[in-house]
Amino acid sequence: MLKTVAALLYGKVALFEFGVVNEVFGLDRTDDGVPSFEFLIGSTEPGTPLSIGNGAYVVPPHSLDDCLRADLVCIPGGSTGPDFPPEILATLRGVVDNGGRVLTVCSGAFAAGAAGLLDGRRCTTHWRFGTALAEAYPQAVVDTDVLFVDDGPITTSAGTAAGIDASLHLVREEFGPEVANRIARRMVVPPHRDGGQRQFVEAPVPQCDSDGFGATLAWMLENLDQDISVDALAERMRMSPRTFARRFVDEVGVSPHKWLTEQRVLHARRLLESTSLPVDDVAGQAGFASATLLRHHFNAVVGVTPTVYRRRFASH
CATH class of the missing domain: 1.10.10.60 (Homeodomain-like)
Structure with missing residues (x-):
């Protein structure tokens, strides 16, 4: 049962990607018939401010040990690596070993790749990072045509707003379409978007002289x-x-x-x-x-x- 959700932050945090998972899992909507989640915000150094850009900061109050007990750990975008803190990678592997799930948003897929969680799995990321992800983790099967990919305990999503699609998908799987639709209605977003990233991609003309x-x-x-x-x-x-x-x-x-x-x-x-x-x-x-x-x-x-x-x- 999806009860405890953790946002695991490190480095420079992409504010919107963090906001997406907070919006879906971190707000109390029990008045609208939505189950309550225990929402944790964790980092390697609890209480230490992390930059979210433009002079603003977020202060995660929870530790990596707190994240280990979560049913779902979310990795917002912000870094394409390659130097991820080893304790973060160990935490991601530990969550999966404990029977939990990992959700990445945008470039958060690189952390999952560095932890070895994408090996042999289909995955996605923002279309601009697809080639880099495939080159960095050649055992991953990268598909940038889609908004999100579920493969075993790992869910990867494309750029920014695709994190909404993936988060609502996980809610829909766990609690059914009615609950997902209620969250989507409160967020004023479609409960399910058709199409994939292809509709947002500019395809340049090759330089052939x-x-x-x-x-x-x-x-x-x-x-x-x-x-x-x-x-x-x-x-x-x-x-x-x-x-x-x-x-x-x-x-x-x-x-x-x-x-x-x-x-x-x-x-x-x-x-x-x-x-x-x-x-x-x-x-x-x-x-x-x-x-x-x-x-x-x-x-x-x-x-x-x-x-x-x-x-x-x-x-x-």
């Missing part, structure tokens, strides 16, 4: 609404289609068709954000033959439909 590939990519971006074939691209580069396709993968990392589709989806994203064009017109300007085809590829790349994306991100 060798042998004219940079110019070819630029031409493709300027002509997304045209019918672009591999044969035509190969002719521009004075290569056979097979050689061009192979060289393209070597230079860019994906096939010409996949790269072109992703760039068309990104262009559609910008149009959905900045214009009021009907989805059919967005599809045409982005180079898709129909709105149906746009919806198919948009959902595959971004994780939500064009209509949902526009509702969330449109600037008008």
Whole structure:
């Protein structure tokens, strides 16, 4: 039973990430039918102020030994390591050994990785840190397309607000959807968000200057609404289609068709954000033959439909 929850703080603490777990587990909402949690704020040196930025500090009153008895220990973001205090890593391992759970928010996943808790497990973090997490802990299976991942006793969540999604998920698992919905309603957030991090990620154009590939990519971006074939691209580069396709993968990392589709989806994203064009017109300007085809590829790349994306991100 999830009764005692601890926020384990160290170094420079990310205020919002700490606030998320405090908001879900640290406030008394028994008047709304929500079970009460014993909420602990622990650190290596109880009573010592820790910076939360801009000249503000938090003073954790509890010790690592207090955290060891928690049913759930939460690690807010703040540090990507690699020099985590060994006693913190030992505490995280001890919580799991005692049958407890660990929740990380944003870059908090790096502490779980340093403790060896991500080895052989799926996990996530903020999309900007995904590559660094995978390189630092190669036995972890990093997936930055999602908002959170449950794998055994470890729950990892993506950047900042995804900690809300993961925390509500743990409440939902333990106490059912009604309790999670009551907390979400009090926080004025959706009890469950569809889609993943992909809808928030900017995908930069690769820098490919060798042998004219940079110019070819630029031409493709300027002509997304045209019918672009591999044969035509190969002719521009004075290569056979097979050689061009192979060289393209070597230079860019994906096939010409996949790269072109992703760039068309990104262009559609910008149009959905900045214009009021009907989805059919967005599809045409982005180079898709129909709105149906746009919806198919948009959902595959971004994780939500064009209509949902526009509702969330449109600037008008």
